Amino acid sequence: MFEALSDRFEGVLGRLRGKGRLTEADVDEAxxxxxxALLEADVNFGVVKGFVARVRERCLGEELSKALNPGQQxxxxxxxxxxxxxxxxxxxxxxxxxxxxxxxxxGLQGSGKTTNSAxxxxxxxxxxxxxxxxxxDLQRPAAVEQxxxxxxxxxxxxxxxxxxxxxxxxxxIAEARKSGRDVVIVDTAGxxxxxxxxxxxVRRISEAVDPDYTFLVIDAxxxxxxxxxxxxxxxxxxxDGVILTKLDGDARGGAALSVKExxxxxxxxxxxxxxxRDFDLFHPDRLAGRIxxxxxxxxxxxxxxxxxxxxxxEEAAARLMxxxxxxxxxxxxxxxxxxxxxxxGILGMMPGVPKEVxxxxxxxxxxxxxxxxxxxxxxxxxVDPDLIDQSRRVRIARGSGTEPTQVGxxxxxxxxxxxxxxxxxxxxxxxxxxSRRKAAKAKGKxxxxxxxxxxxxxxxxxxxxxxxxxxxxxxxxAPGGVPKLGKGGLPDLRDLGLGDDLPGR
Amino acid sequence: MALLIVLIVALVVLVGTGIGLVASRRHRTAVLEPPPTxxxxxxxxxxxxxxxxxxxxxxxxxEVPAVEELEREEVEAVIAEAEAAxxxxxxxxxxxxxRFRDRLTKARTALAGAFGAIGGRKIDDETWDDLEEALxxxxxxxxxxxxxxxxxxxxxxxxxxxxxxxxxxALKSExxxxxxxYDRDLHLSLEAGPTVWLFVGVNGVGKTTxxxxxxxxxxxxxxxxxxxxxxxxxAAAAEQLGMWAERAGAELVRGSEGGDPSAVIFDAxxxxxxRGADLVLADTAGxxxxxxxxxxxxxxxxxxxxxxxxxxxxxxxVLDATTGQNGLVQAQQFTEAVxxTGVVLTKLDGSAKGGIxxAIHAQxxxxxxxxxxxxxxxxxxxxxxxxxxxxxxx
Numbered sequence: 001m002f003e004a005l006s007d008r009f010e011g012v013l014g015r016l017r018g019k020g021r022l023t024e025a026d027v028d029e030a031x032x033x034x035x036x037a038l039l040e041a042d043v044n045f046g047v048v049k050g051f052v053a054r055v056r057e058r059c060l061g062e063e064l065s066k067a068l069n070p071g072q073q074x075x076x077x078x079x080x081x082x083x084x085x086x087x088x089x090x091x092x093x094x095x096x097x098x099x100x101x102x103x104x105x106x107g108l109q110g111s112g113k114t115t116n117s118a119x120x121x122x123x124x125x126x127x128x129x130x131x132x133x134x135x136x137d138l139q140r141p142a143a144v145e146q147x148x149x150x151x152x153x154x155x156x157x158x159x160x161x162x163x164x165x166x167x168x169x170x171x172x173i174a175e176a177r178k179s180g181r182d183v184v185i186v187d188t189a190g191x192x193x194x195x196x197x198x199x200x201x202v203r204r205i206s207e208a209v210d211p212d213y214t215f216l217v218i219d220a221x222x223x224x225x226x227x228x229x230x231x232x233x234x235x236x237x238x239x240d241g242v243i244l245t246k247l248d249g250d251a252r253g254g255a256a257l258s259v260k261e262x263x264x265x266x267x268x269x270x271x272x273x274x275x276x277r278d279f280d281l282f283h284p285d286r287l288a289g290r291i292x293x294x295x296x297x298x299x300x301x302x303x304x305x306x307x308x309x310x311x312x313x314e315e316a317a318a319r320l321m322x323x324x325x326x327x328x329x330x331x332x333x334x335x336x337x338x339x340x341x342x343x344x345g346i347l348g349m350m351p352g353v354p355k356e357v358x359x360x361x362x363x364x365x366x367x368x369x370x371x372x373x374x375x376x377x378x379x380x381x382x383v384d385p386d387l388i389d390q391s392r393r394v395r396i397a398r399g400s401g402t403e404p405t406q407v408g409x410x411x412x413x414x415x416x417x418x419x420x421x422x423x424x425x426x427x428x429x430x431x432x433x434x435s436r437r438k439a440a441k442a443k444g445k446x447x448x449x450x451x452x453x454x455x456x457x458x459x460x461x462x463x464x465x466x467x468x469x470x471x472x473x474x475x476x477x478a479p480g481g482v483p484k485l486g487k488g489g490l491p492d493l494r495d496l497g498l499g500d501d502l503p504g505r
Numbered sequence: 506m507a508l509l510i511v512l513i514v515a516l517v518v519l520v521g522t523g524i525g526l527v528a529s530r531r532h533r534t535a536v537l538e539p540p541p542t543x544x545x546x547x548x549x550x551x552x553x554x555x556x557x558x559x560x561x562x563x564x565x566x567x568e569v570p571a572v573e574e575l576e577r578e579e580v581e582a583v584i585a586e587a588e589a590a591x592x593x594x595x596x597x598x599x600x601x602x603x604r605f606r607d608r609l610t611k612a613r614t615a616l617a618g619a620f621g622a623i624g625g626r627k628i629d630d631e632t633w634d635d636l637e638e639a640l641x642x643x644x645x646x647x648x649x650x651x652x653x654x655x656x657x658x659x660x661x662x663x664x665x666x667x668x669x670x671x672x673x674x675a676l677k678s679e680x681x682x683x684x685x686x687y688d689r690d691l692h693l694s695l696e697a698g699p700t701v702w703l704f705v706g707v708n709g710v711g712k713t714t715x716x717x718x719x720x721x722x723x724x725x726x727x728x729x730x731x732x733x734x735x736x737x738x739x740a741a742a743a744e745q746l747g748m749w750a751e752r753a754g755a756e757l758v759r760g761s762e763g764g765d766p767s768a769v770i771f772d773a774x775x776x777x778x779x780r781g782a783d784l785v786l787a788d789t790a791g792x793x794x795x796x797x798x799x800x801x802x803x804x805x806x807x808x809x810x811x812x813x814x815x816x817x818x819x820x821x822x823v824l825d826a827t828t829g830q831n832g833l834v835q836a837q838q839f840t841e842a843v844x845x846t847g848v849v850l851t852k853l854d855g856s857a858k859g860g861i862x863x864a865i866h867a868q869x870x871x872x873x874x875x876x877x878x879x880x881x882x883x884x885x886x887x888x889x890x891x892x893x894x895x896x897x898x899x
Contacts, residue, residue: 141744
């Protein structure tokens with residue numbers, strides 16, 4: 001979603017980077033493009049104006065004239081200002097000492113309050129809490145019905161009654177106390193910020209339930225109006241944060257940038273898909289990294305951690321390094337991967353993925369096709385792909401509804417990739433031993449393994465940042481092309497201290 | 506395919522080696538976090554409370570069926586209430602038919618004044634900046650704004666426009682010109698069998714509500730309307746449409762939750778034909794235009810809707826007025842998939858101005874046909890370009 005924005009930034013800043021001397025005109029030219037990129041991404045007009053003015057002032061001030069490499073300096077200033085604008089830390093939910101902890105959901109019609117109330121309830125449940133959903137949207141036909149259905153899906157009780165919204169909300173809290181629920185999420189009707197009557201109603205709901213957290217639900221596709229809406233709700237309700245929805249589209253999320261800057265409240269949660277599990281805490285610091293094309297490894301690993309079986313994944317990685325990776329393992333891992341959501345999303349979080357690959361249209365059905373092919377192989381073939389000759393290829397193709405050439409390609413690429421991994425596995429083992437010694441030392445000093453910064457981002461230790469295999473040109477588009485797993489590929493994981501738990505010790 | 510294999514392998518490595526890191530970090534934070542300040546209560550009391558709570562939770566679980574039964578009644582109560590509200594509100598609405606501007610003034614007065622200043626000034630750089638800001642803040646978009654202003658600069662020179670008032674008028678006429686000359690009627694099929702109007706769009710834009718309002722309008726105008734609950738994905742979407750159908754005096758055809766939307770809509774068209782209905786309003790589940798499989802599903806819905814006794818004459822994109830630049834991409838993707846005949850711009854009664862439809866007209870040639878101005882059954886009105894343009898600067 002933020003990819004388009006990051007591409008524009010890369011382009012503009014790339015041109016500056018090489019320059020030895022910068023004139024005021026150079027800076028203005030670059031800023032003009034940055035301004036356009038931000039506006040096209042729906043960043044609020046006022047926010048853009050302020051951002052550009054700050055960058056310009058700093059660029060043309062002292063800082064630049066002293067700098068050794070002015071181009072670099074501009075990049076740095078833009079990065080810093082962008083991080084400051086996006087800014088903020090991940091919200092920390094603390095629970096009321098006197099349960100229940102009350103969360104109030106507010107927003108415009110159609111922003112996704114009901115769905116996200118359920119998603120939030122599921123999140124609280126995963127944190128070991130016992131949420132109660134309260135349906136105070138008595139306006140939209142069947143809104144309560146929708147909440148009940150969602151509640152059943154996540155096994156969270158739903159309270160509602162056909163009285164009036166303020167009453168329902170207040171009784172909901174009483175109900176939670178009675179039944180020992182420690183978190184209450186109050187879903188309210190969608191309302192326009194300019195509708196005085198309904199804004200008054202939501203204020204009365206808020207007074208009745210005295211929420212610990214008030215979240216404004218905002219659609220990522222919202223345009224310039226996001227800021228005025230957020231301001232109006234903030235005035236009435238004193239928001240604690242924003243829940244950003246529909247981030248799985250291709251909207252550039254400028255609203256996200258703007259609300260933080262204008263209202264001063266962070267994005268607390270983000271919803272990234274239609275499934276109820278596609279929802280999590282939002283990490284503004286990581287977002288800055290993504291916009292600047294630095295990937296988001298932490299989120300990736302956390303997501304993976306949720307769905308992959310740890311032991312299994314470790315073992316698979318071990319077998320991969322030792323060259324014993326079979327189609328069965330591959331199939332297993334693929335199943336897990338599917339649970340992580342759409343591939344394009346995963347790709348977006350990987351660092352060092354070239355733009356062309358990131359933007360490539362990935363058809364998730366391709367996974368199904370590969371799965372079908374593997375499932376059409378005999379157990380013996382899955383272990384030893386060399387067995388697969390022409391007649392077996394034809395059989396597999398027939399069984400999976402594909403072409404024999406596709407089967408051939410899959411087998412060929414699978415073999416080459418696993419061969420490469422084996423080679424790297426061998427290469428890595430020496431370095432592994434070394435890094436383990438290093439890690440042990442670091443631990444002795446009371447630090448975690450490897451270099452981790454306070455911000456929680458993985459910091460490259462002097463070496464190239466964590467890089468994926470070079471998925472670059474040639475490897476992908478051309479049929480039969482083998483992806484280059486260049487040097488500086490996966491073994492670098494160990495330089496980051498990631499190798500601490502590397503199997504094969 | 507190569508990409509996939511590498512991706513999976515890379516992930517396996519990343520996960521196999523990375524989980525340890527995160528796990529150990531979790532462990533650390535767990536240690537660092539202060540222990541919850543638990544009240545000092547004797548263990549036996551805690552035990553007692555826990556037992557009580559468990560009992561309560563169990564009771565709750567067994568209670569669920571009972572609650573479900575209650576639900577029906579509750580839903581019916583809501584319907585009754587809503588009906589009462591409609592009945593109450595209806596006479597008033599009859600007298601004061603909402604018009605574009607009536608509804609908009611409420612939203613605009615709060616914001617007016619910001620650009621009123623342009624009027625009485627000489628034209629200078631600041632005037633142009635203000636115009637640009639006004640257009641961009643209305644979500645017209647950077648490209649469309651620049652194109653408009655470039656054109657305007659030419660006109661200012663050629664016509665010798667020198668004061669702000671005339672400049673603003675010239676800009677308005679430029680905009681109106683770009684919105685003029687479109688067919689904004691909703692067409693009925695001339696062939697035998699029911700007419701089908703299909704509603705598409707991303708999640709939460711107001712498709713179901715739009716169908717409800719339009720159904721009410723068309724049946725009041727004497728058409729026999731069938732509503733097809735093609736949103737089989739969102740929880741209770743069919744119930745929501747059902748309530749509208751009841752209010753509008755239309756029939757509802759629905760399938761099972763999670764069922765095939767094409768089948769539901771096909772059945773609805775057949776049912777409409779059998780009962781001699783004139784118009785089928787077909788709802789679809791909200792979908793992001795980036796989801797390949799969901800867009801394929803929509804293509805199928807569009808094909809199948811035409812297969813039976815009915816004829817599809819309108820495919821309408823429902824677009825939320827608060828949508829920013831993404832609206833253009835949405836229109837582009839949806840029209841590629843199902844050939845849109847028009848746009849319904851909803852929620853224009855808020856502070857958002859829906860400027861993105863200017864670009865949708867100019868670049869894709871898809872006209873806005875209807876505008877949603879509120880939650881009442883009568884708040885769906887034909888699009889009026891002149892009033893829309895005036896409202897952009899109000």
